[in-house]
Amino acid sequence: MTIQDIKNRFGIIGSSPSLDRAIDIAKQVAPTDLTVLITGESGTGKEVFPQIIHALSARKHGQYIAVNCGAIPEGTIDSELFGHEKGSFTSAHEARKGYFEVANGGTIFLDEVAEMPLATQARLLRVLETGEFMKVGSSKVLKTDARVVAATNVNIQQAIEKGKFREDLYYRLNTVPINVPPLRERKQDIFLLFRKFASDFSTKYRMPTIKLDAEAEQLLINYYFQGNVRQLKNITEQISVIEKQRDITADIMMSYLPQQQTSQLPMVMPHSSQGGDFNERDLLYKVLFDMKKDLTDLKKIVVDLIENDNQMNQDFQPENAQIIKKLYQEVGTPESPIQLGYNTTTPAPIVKKAPEKIPVQEVVEEEQLSLQGVEEDMIRKALKKYKNKRKKAAEELGISERTLYRKITEYGIK
Secondary structure, three states: OOHHHHHHHHOOOOOOHHHHHHHHHHHHHOOOOOOEEEEOOOOOOOOHHHHHHHHOOOOOOOOEEEEEHHHOOOOOHHHHHHEEOOOOOOOOOOOEEOHHHHOOOOEEEEEOHHHOOHHHHHHHHHHHHHOEEEOEOOOOEEEOOOEEEEEEOOOHHHHHHOOOOOHHHHHHHOOEEEEOOOHHHOHHHHHHHHHHHHHHHHHHHOOOOOEEOHHHHHHHHHOOOOOHHHHHHHHHHHHHHHOOOOEEOHHHHHHHOOOOOOOOOOOOOOOOOOHHHOOHHHHHHHHHHHHHHHHHHHHHHHHHHHHHOHHHHHHOOHHHHHHHHHHHHHHOOOOOOEEEEOOEEEOOOOOOOOOOOOOHHHOOOOOOOOHHHHHHHHHHHHHHHOOOOHHHHHHHHOOOHHHHHHHHHHHOOO
């Protein structure tokens, strides 16, 4: 059976290489009894792949049972999976077979397996390793020959680090991994899926099929579908039912597409992030951004003081000119952009040039001063000018009085 035959049989629409790869893996692993772990975002259609594996296997005449582990309460999931004996708990009025016993010789699909409690994970691990299990309230060991296919939309590695999933169970389930791609990585399939859904809903609701103009089609293809195929299907159904006009424009389409919450910009992770969640690139971006802001603010303070205070102009000797020159060398001239990385360019704030009377040409290149020293020096001069009146000095420096007080305390200025 070819990949196209499988698509036709199970109603799979799309021709992206990543989707074909996932189908091909399912086809190759089906004749074996290997455990399969299917990963992918919610709404991508992971539930179709266990059906493909079962239908193409030697177990196709056996039971196929799909179990949503996230929908079963923690107190009853052991009973659901492994069965129980009469009287084993309050409501156990009679003995009951579990899914593993019923699916003997067939396939059991454990959806949302990462939601399974840790105690149940230990029992599942025993089934995978030995094929043995015990009913709740029984000491008798039973055998099962059920093949396990599991699926999850959770990052298993993160769940292991947080202690919510057993690492040994992960490696036992992940004998053959299949990753189902998200819809945004299958852009060439989006319009095909839309047309299929529109045709289905036209038949279901007995109304003309909706059609998209060129702009609406492009808008749909470029949209970031957080809910993947399920979200696209819901949007198509909404438009089919609500819109009286069957020719859909971009403006109409926009009203049905939720505003995208995702950002393409670099993200600075919060301080609470730990381990692999905190990227070195994010940290570097934050450091550069903070440095740029501090240097820009300090440069503005220096230039404003020069402009507004004639007495300060007289005191501005070559060593102060050296500081300004160093700031321009490190941050860039007021007209030049400041590079922050991530292939983005942030324009520098427009700062007026200092008076020409500053003898920049007399700079002594060997002298080294810190930026903190410049800031402290400016604060001292502003306080001296206004006879230690912090409010006036703060206005002169362009900062709040609270910030000025903190800086005075920090530098030990009396």
